[in-house]
Amino acid sequence: MPRYTPADSLQSPRFTGPITFARLPHVRTLEDVDLAVVGVPFDTGVTYRVGGRFGPRAVRDASVMLRPYNANLEVAPFEVLSCVDFGDVAIVPGYTERSYAAIEAAVSPIVEAGVVPLLIGGDHACTLPHLRATRSRGPVAVVDFDSHTDAWDSYFGEKYNHGTWMRRAIEEGLVDVGHSIEVGLRGSIYAAEDWTGLRTELRLDYLTTEDVLKFGPAAVAARIRERVGDRPAFISFDIDVVDPAFAPGTGTPEAGGPSAHDALSIVRGLTGIDFLGFDVVEVIPAYDPAGQTATLAANLAYEMLSLVALRRTALGGGSADGSA
Numbered sequence: 001m002p003r004y005t006p007a008d009s010l011q012s013p014r015f016t017g018p019i020t021f022a023r024l025p026h027v028r029t030l031e032d033v034d035l036a037v038v039g040v041p042f043d044t045g046v047t048y049r050v051g052g053r054f055g056p057r058a059v060r061d062a063s064v065m066l067r068p069y070n071a072n073l074e075v076a077p078f079e080v081l082s083c084v085d086f087g088d089v090a091i092v093p094g095y096t097e098r099s100y101a102a103i104e105a106a107v108s109p110i111v112e113a114g115v116v117p118l119l120i121g122g123d124h125a126c127t128l129p130h131l132r133a134t135r136s137r138g139p140v141a142v143v144d145f146d147s148h149t150d151a152w153d154s155y156f157g158e159k160y161n162h163g164t165w166m167r168r169a170i171e172e173g174l175v176d177v178g179h180s181i182e183v184g185l186r187g188s189i190y191a192a193e194d195w196t197g198l199r200t201e202l203r204l205d206y207l208t209t210e211d212v213l214k215f216g217p218a219a220v221a222a223r224i225r226e227r228v229g230d231r232p233a234f235i236s237f238d239i240d241v242v243d244p245a246f247a248p249g250t251g252t253p254e255a256g257g258p259s260a261h262d263a264l265s266i267v268r269g270l271t272g273i274d275f276l277g278f279d280v281v282e283v284i285p286a287y288d289p290a291g292q293t294a295t296l297a298a299n300l301a302y303e304m305l306s307l308v309a310l311r312r313t314a315l316g317g318g319s320a321d322g323s324a
Contacts (some may be wrong), residue, residue, distance in 0.1 A: 002082035006068065014064040018061040019083035020068045021120070022302065027084040030112035030113040034081040034312075035305055037118045039088035040279070044096050045161040047127025055283035055297075057121050058086060058249075063298035064219055070306040072268055077302075077309035081168070086110070087126040096160050100129040107133035107239050111277065116271040116308055117171070118301055121281030123251065127236045131174040134234065137276055141171070141231040143224055143304035144261070147209065147254040149198060162251075162282075170202055173267070173270055179231040181224055182206040184241035187254035192307055202298055208236050209241075209257055216281050217262050220267025230316040235267070235278045235304060249288025249294055260296050267303045271310055278304045 005022040011240040020026050022036040030036070039056030053173040069076045077083075091099040101124055110117045111133050119130055124146070134140050144150070144166065151166045153159075159168065166182075169175050180268065185195055186209035198204040199256035205227055212220050258266075280297045288294055 002078065004082045005078045009067070012265045017202070019057070019060050021276075021298075022063045024083050024085045024186060026087060028087060030080055030110060030115050032106045033084050033115050034114075034309060035083045035108065035116040036086040036110050036116055037083070037120065037301070039120050039125070040091065040122040040130075041088055042099050042103065042122040042126045044094055044099060046123045046159060046251050047155055047163060047253050049284055049287065050119055051284040051286045052251060052282055053093070054121040054285050055122055055281070058285035058288065058291070058294040059280070059283055059297045059301070060085070061293040063301070065295070066298060069278045070302070073271070073303075073306050073310050075306055075310045075313060077306045080309035080313055081305065085307065088305065096125065100132070100144045103129035112136065117277045118277065118305055119277070119279035119282070120132045120297070120301065121279060124236070124238050124281045125160060125165055125230050127279055127281065128165040128168050129161070130236075130277065131169045131234065132172070134277060135174060138233055139173060139176035139266070140230040140276065141176045141233040142236060143180070143270070144182045144236045144238070145184055145241045145256060146182060146236075147184055147187060147241050148238070148252065149194060149206075151181060151198060175233055177203045177230050180204055181227045183224065183259065184209050184212055186210070186256060196302070197225075210231070212262070212266075212305065217265035218269060221266050223268060225273060227316060230274070231272050232276045234276060235270070235299055237267070237278070237280045238282045239280065239293055240264070240282055242296065247293040249284050249293030251284055252282075252284045262300060263296070264303060267300055270307055273307070273313070274311070275304070275308055
């Protein structure tokens with residue numbers, strides 16, 4: 001068995017003990033670890049609603065309901081992977097670039113140790129330092145689930161915020177644009193070029209929400225797998241890509257999105273991809289009255305770590321401690 005596994009909820013009630021992701025041990029070591037969940041409580045980069053700094057706490061709280069077997073992917077991820085809750089990054093409230101440096105400094109050693117970081121935001125601006133932390137792995141294929149492109153050049157003259165991170169990441173050579181894709185674009189925009197420029201200027205592929213709803217989860221997942229190919233990849237999942245009926249607790253909601261079921265199905269369909277990292281961002285508990293947004297985010301994260309476990313099983317690999 002892997003060294004680090006969740007507490008057994010058949011032996012101790014879920015409402016007891018410290019709140020960690022999926023009741024994993026809170027461990028600040030990378031030895032014998034395959035995947036580390038890291039909170040990134042940063043929301044200085046938002047342009048509308050604030051409060052994403054409390055997202056990691058809410059997602060952890062919701063995650064106590066996660067169980068050890070993924071019936072859809074037919075894998076018991078915690079029997080394959082040694083997983084820990086690595087705690088939170090000590091960001092610098094109110095200071096974007098200093099927080100970026102702190103996030104990169106915290107996540108880079110995780111990547112360098114060969115551990116997969118699963119990052120819980122925080123606003124989408126923090127994906128730029130998440131990707132900076134993967135720099136040593138070369139440009140990565142980014143699968144960005146989002147109702148917005150986040151590819152503006154600036155906002156109110158500022159280069160670093162949650163609407164510009166993708167353009168900055170491309171400029172810094174962090175994104176393998178030929179194998180990257182944005183999924184779920186919708187809503188009103190300033191001009192047609194806000195979307196079409198992804199292909200003509202940045203060479204990114206994209207699917208609109210209308211495409212997602214027309215094609216269905218299985219076809220969308222196949223399109224993503226084809227685009228990524230055999231490249232190392234990173235999923236960035238902005239919870240606002242999901243219809244606000246299912247995920248109201250977010251900063252920039254857009255009407256008319258896919259359901260929670262479809263979002264989970266698409267992520268679940270991304271089997272076989274070599275994922276070196278993930279993030280789930282833009283959960284704001286103040287706008288999440290029943291906790292449904294945090295619950296969805298926790299389940300999306302569970303599907304992501306299950307993909308890592310399934311790929312490792314298919315490749316015949318064991319956990320970091322050498323067990324099967």
